[in-house]
Amino acid sequence: MMKLIGGLLVILATSWLGFTFAGRVRDRPKQLRQLRSYLAILKTEIEYGTRPLAEACANIASQEETAVSRLFQASADQLLKGDGSSTYECFRRAIEQEWQRTALQQSEQTVLLQLCQVLGSSDRQDQAHHLTMACNQLELEENRAREEQDRYEKMYKTMGVLTGVLLVILMI
Amino acid sequence: MPYQAICKILPPGLREVIHSLPKGVSATIEEIRVRQGRPLEVITPTHAWFVDKAGALSKNPECAWIPTRGDCVKLLNLISNHSLYALEEELKRGFVTIEGGHRIGLAGRVVVEQGGVKHLRDITGFNIRIARQVKGVGERWISTVLHGGRIENLLIVSPPQCGKTTLVRDLARLAGTGGQGYPAYKVGIVDERSEIAGCLHGVPQHDVGLRTDVLDGCPKAEGMMMMIRSMSPDILVVDELGRAEDTEAIHEAVYAGVSVFATVHGRSVEELMHRPTFSPLLGEGVFSRIMILSRAQGPGTVERVLDASGRLLHPNRREVVAG
Numbered sequence A: 001m002m003k004l005i006g007g008l009l010v011i012l013a014t015s016w017l018g019f020t021f022a023g024r025v026r027d028r029p030k031q032l033r034q035l036r037s038y039l040a041i042l043k044t045e046i047e048y049g050t051r052p053l054a055e056a057c058a059n060i061a062s063q064e065e066t067a068v069s070r071l072f073q074a075s076a077d078q079l080l081k082g083d084g085s086s087t088y089e090c091f092r093r094a095i096e097q098e099w100q101r102t103a104l105q106q107s108e109q110t111v112l113l114q115l116c117q118v119l120g121s122s123d124r125q126d127q128a129h130h131l132t133m134a135c136n137q138l139e140l141e142e143n144r145a146r147e148e149q150d151r152y153e154k155m156y157k158t159m160g161v162l163t164g165v166l167l168v169i170l171m172i
Numbered sequence B: 001m002p003y004q005a006i007c008k009i010l011p012p013g014l015r016e017v018i019h020s021l022p023k024g025v026s027a028t029i030e031e032i033r034v035r036q037g038r039p040l041e042v043i044t045p046t047h048a049w050f051v052d053k054a055g056a057l058s059k060n061p062e063c064a065w066i067p068t069r070g071d072c073v074k075l076l077n078l079i080s081n082h083s084l085y086a087l088e089e090e091l092k093r094g095f096v097t098i099e100g101g102h103r104i105g106l107a108g109r110v111v112v113e114q115g116g117v118k119h120l121r122d123i124t125g126f127n128i129r130i131a132r133q134v135k136g137v138g139e140r141w142i143s144t145v146l147h148g149g150r151i152e153n154l155l156i157v158s159p160p161q162c163g164k165t166t167l168v169r170d171l172a173r174l175a176g177t178g179g180q181g182y183p184a185y186k187v188g189i190v191d192e193r194s195e196i197a198g199c200l201h202g203v204p205q206h207d208v209g210l211r212t213d214v215l216d217g218c219p220k221a222e223g224m225m226m227m228i229r230s231m232s233p234d235i236l237v238v239d240e241l242g243r244a245e246d247t248e249a250i251h252e253a254v255y256a257g258v259s260v261f262a263t264v265h266g267r268s269v270e271e272l273m274h275r276p277t278f279s280p281l282l283g284e285g286v287f288s289r290i291m292i293l294s295r296a297q298g299p300g301t302v303e304r305v306l307d308a309s310g311r312l313l314h315p316n317r318r319e320v321v322a323g
Helices: A002-047 A053-063 A067-080 A087-101 A106-118 A124-171 B004-009 B012-019 B023-028 B069-079 B084-093 B164-177 B220-231 B244-255 B269-273 B279-283
Strands: B031-035 B038-043 B048-051 B095-097 B103-113 B116-129 B154-158 B187-191 B212-216 B235-238 B259-265 B289-294 B301-307
Touching: A002 A053, A002 A067, A002 A106, A002 A124, A053 A067, A067 A087, A087 A106, A106 A124, A124 B084, B004 B012, B004 B069, B012 B038, B012 B069, B031 B069, B069 B116, B084 B095, B084 B116, B154 B164, B164 B187, B164 B212, B164 B235, B164 B259, B164 B289, B187 B220, B212 B220, B220 B235, B220 B244, B244 B259, B244 B279, B269 B279
Parallel strands: B154 B259, B154 B289, B187 B212, B187 B235, B235 B259
Antiparallel strands: B031 B038, B031 B116, B038 B048, B095 B103, B103 B116, B289 B301
16 A cells, blocks of 8 residues: 555656656747747837836736746836946846746847847837847747757656656566 | 935935035035046035035045946936937937936037937936926016016026026916916916926926926927917917027917017127017017016026016116025
């Protein structure tokens, strides 16, 4: 009886691990798409609304409550602090604070940080140009992430369950 | 420092220096001048001082606090809310209006496109001009322009920094609010340089009266016509007439039955008569009241009030209207 419960626990644990990894792989393209659509809104806010960054970021965050929109809320909070930090510093702190809660990875962080170095520091046309560039780069990342999803999502799930089964067989 | 709005845009280093200024100075301060790599300066109605790190004043530039490039970048970040693109128009004009109606003049490298100023970059000079509305300065004079249901056309003549904007703002407030002996009129302010009403996002930061509408940042001549067409004002208020098209617009307004309160740079009516844009206005007697200001007894000293024919209404009486 004890053996049966133990075995079940092992299988549950490894399956959970497998599903978590699969979830990460599945969420990443979705979140990348969200990020791109938020940046598109930001572009409109800057180009046509000439709204200040903090206000635009807060607007985006207020429309939807997701892991990615929380990035924008944190940025707005940092920008409004008014402690004299540079614009880049504000965004960097917000990204550092919220990144762990998203399924996003290093490569898109680099794209975002590059964008943050120019955000707010030039005229509207130039801002729109940089935002479009960042969106294009993120699209590439999204395609890559989608391929990864196709390839690995199922694999992680099955591997989780099968590893559990294997361990149980070995232990019996 | 009683000015919250100013503190909000100062970076921490500079904020502390300004905070530690002596009380008497911070209450009367007119300008804070920040120049990258050069001593910090504050200007009061009577003196120009350099300020050191502890907020002490001196005439000696050597011990003064010197803002670095970092300080200037931070100051610009705070002024623009991290969003320079939102200030395109302001950078073209060279100044930004912030909450409270305070104005910040900017200097730096000018970027020119097709012969016109496109914007400023490398901004290294800031002139933070503290706006103070002095309510009540016009009370003494409102009866000379509004009496018995009549509205006179008023021209305020004064050299710079003598309180003409302060006076015209208060007259607009009184006329737009109404008071003893006169009703509240519909007032339209055409505020080309955002000085009269100090608008932020279209909302006047100064009290300019209950029935007052403001066209902010609008060229005067065009703005006066827009006001007449769209807002049907009883009184139009404009600051610093000067161009030929302004004169034309004043003519249009007066003949359309709208009264005008205007100001102009100058020392005397004789001097104005020599300016080709003004001699027709004065010659035709468009302005039925002319007030001449000076600094003889502090800003806002009213030297003389004349009527259209140049007759003295308040013979050589000196009245200080603003402190």
